[in-house]
Structure formats: C-alpha cells, structure tokens
Amino acid sequence: MTSGDEAIQAAEQRAESTRGRNLPPYGALPDLPIPADTANLREGPNLNDACLALLPLVGVWRGEGEINYPTIDGPKKFAQQLTIAHDGRPFLYHEARSWLLDDEGNVIRPAARETGWWRPQADDTIELLLTHSSGILELFYGKTRGQASWELGTDAVIRTATAKEVTGAQRLYGIVNNGDLGYVEERAMVGQPMQPHVSALLRRVAG
Template identity: 35%
Template sequence: MIEIPSDLHRDVVPLAFLLGTWEGAGVHDFPGSEKCNFGQEIVFRHDGRPFLEFRSRTWVLDEQGEKVRALETEHAFWRVTSNQHGTSGEREIEVSSVRDDGTVEIWYGKLHDGKPQIDLATDAVARIEGAAPYSGGKRLYGLVKDELLWVGEKAAPEVPLRPYMSAQLKKVLNPAQLISDINDLPDDGIAFFR
C-alpha cells in the first residue's frame, strides 16, 4: 500500500511510491573502474515544495557483505512536469543531480501510467577536470513486489552505452510509525497474545 503524506505537494503525488529510506545491494561493473558488489541506501524525502529530494550513498562490500569503503554519493531533486510532450497517460520527470566525483547531470524521462516505473536519460552532463570520463546515461527505476529495483547505463567517450550498476532495495521501516501502529492496537497489543 502506498501512503500519500497530507503535506506532500500535489505536483509530486505521482512519485509518492518512492518516499522513504531504501536499503539493499547491487553490482557495479564498468570498464576502467572496479567491478564489485555494493551496498546502497537511497532516501527520497519531501518538505512540502514541488520536488522530492533524493540522496544515494553506496559503498563497496567484501565477500562477507561488510562495508569496505565509500563508492559513490549522489544528491538530486526530482520533479514531475506537465504532460505536454509525453504520450497520453505518462508524466514527464526532470532530475537535477550532483555526484561526489564532480559530475553534474540533468535527466529527463517519464513515469509510466498505471505502474510505478520511471525511465530517465541524461540531457546534459558537466564534470570537473578530475572526474572520470562520462558522456551520458540512462536509468530505470521500478517498484516490484514492494522492492525498489533500478539499473543504470553509462557511456564514456571510449565506451558505448552499457549497464554498469543495478540494485535491489527494500524499504526501511520507520520506528516512529511502528510505535504509532502499536499504539493503535487494543490494550497496547497485549490482547493479541492472549
């Protein structure tokens, strides 16, 4: 069940399925960089304005699944725009993001009608001199059986567009909501066990 917060700006209600903290693991593999398994935390939050704030942190995992070191951090803002250029039933998405390696990206894409799936592609990429070569990418996000799945494709001047990262994430339960749910049980939940 997708809950829509009462203070969520109406423009981003179609993105409500993304709200919350998501954690899981994935695979990273791109020529010229380390092939590894990684852990990830993604947070989608809102403050009442017409966008969602996105924060992603990833870290390299060892064979036992323990954190070894940071891999990549990204901060972005997701907006739903008008449907004037999309096909009927699809909403357009704009994302502006910055990554810790000095890369700034503008993404455009669509939210599919009737299913929680978002396709994005870069429209513009800028990077500082020390950032790894990168010329564009695509991403697909989808909610499947209450899990957030995503795959990223990347291109560089010497490497054609190809998948390079993907992950499977589960929503992290909010302890404050759990306490609220317990308080709603009769006799503070004790009656359930009698």
C-alpha cells in the same frame, strides 16, 4: 497471481516495521520556521499534488547491488541507502550513499554519493538533477511508465576538470511485486558506449 486485497494486506504487513520511522530532522532545529524534510508520508506536510506520480518513491531504502564496467576490475558488490523526501513543495529531495562490500558482505569502504532533485512537470515530464561527489553533474529527463516505474535519460552532463569523462546515462527505477525498489543504470564514459553499469534492489526501511 496476487489479488488486489492480498497485495494491500502484504503492503500493510511490510509497513509495520517502517511506518514509525522517518528521517532525523537534520538541519531542522526546533525553531526552524519552515517545514523540515520528511520521508514518511504519514508525517510532516502533505505531498504536493504535482508529485503524486512519484509517491511510491518517497521513503528511505537500503539494499545491495552490483557495479560492472569494462574499465573496472569487476563485478563489484556494493550496498546503498537511498533517501527520497519532500517538504510539501512540488519536488522531491534525493540522496544516495553507497559503500563497497567484500564477497562475505563486509564493508570495505564508503563509495559513491549523489544528491539531487526530482522535479515533475505539468506535461508529465520528470526532471532529475543529480550532483555526484566525483565531480559530475547530470540533468535527466524522463517519464513515469505505468504506475510504479520511472525511466530517465541524460540531456546534459557537466564535469569538473578532475572528474572522469562521462557522456551520458540512463536509469530505470521500479517498485517490484514485493514492494522493494529496484533500479538499473546504463552509462557511457571513459570512451565506452552506453552499456549496463549499476543494478540494485533496495528494501524500504523508513516511511
């Protein structure tokens, strides 16, 4: 079992390659009169106290995962970059960009994209609003589990006329022992009951 001192030392070693990296200030010209987003807690505005329970999520993460569902020819491999950033106010910005991989790990094509907001509330509830490029809008509610995991489920799902049928989703995010971010998603869609759909393990690359 790793001691507290060993865990801190390991975290510092991992941070050596990421502590100096941050989001490029896209949308933030030099004369922007308000704070730009930051995915690095060492730079920019202080994290709002309301977001302290989400602090371990802040950063830029990259890694690989697997997609599987009865309605697709799977499983399929994918890679993803997840950005979770803030501007000092009581919410976090969320953006995930994915791309499909072949069996050798080569990029096939861009895949799913989603953007949204983590909104922690005074009663420790977490709201997560996500908009998907596929025409789906989801409102998740959840709570922190322990110090470094977050479980959420949909309260509402809205879709455009051209989007596939989605009736619900559940997500579990967690920081694993080596400091990586893992998550799993279950989804009910296209006539299928709630069941596993996506899993991924992401490594911090900035922040």
